[in-house]
Amino acid sequence: MAGKTNIQEASHGRVPARPVLTAMAVIAPAVGWLVPGFGHIAQKRWVRGGLLLACILTMFFVGLAMQGKVYSPNTGDILEILGFIGDIGAGGLYFVSKAMGWGQGAVHRATADYGTKYIIVAGLLNIISAVDAYHIAIGKKR
């Protein structure tokens, strides 16, 4: 009932006073983080989920194709740490790329640096998309 009220409030452009923590509010961002766009797809936002999936996958794999680097967990240079934080945002894509040994990086190529940034931004966009899935789940957004 409370969830329904929140959806009604969101449809009228109002933010609910108190977000309701449902199972979907936990599942959607987690699934959305693991597989880009699936947080939306799980809530039947097919087009949005499909577009997010396509955009984030494209950005990640174009980054890899440009010989970008996928960072490993590290305690070294601050930029390396931030690079890892960005990369881990890609969720499942990060783990798959690490398992497959992709993203070793090619420092002698100018475009490889673009590739590294593509991969980091794909992770950051995935975090934004997972947060959006959470907002839909709590009724803050339609």
Add this chain to the structure above:
Amino acid sequence: MNLELSHFSASLLFAVLASIVFGISQRNSPKEMVKYGLYCLVLFVGGVLVAGWLMWIIKH
């Protein structure tokens, strides 16, 4: 696989993909999403062009 994009095409592809995600995630209705996505795209591409010309002016 080995992909080599020019500076401009790499920034254009980046702008398109990021604008779509921003549009979807930052607005509520489909119409607003499209408008905001286009707005972000114009800012991204405009920023690239302005920065490019600024660098050209500084160099010359």
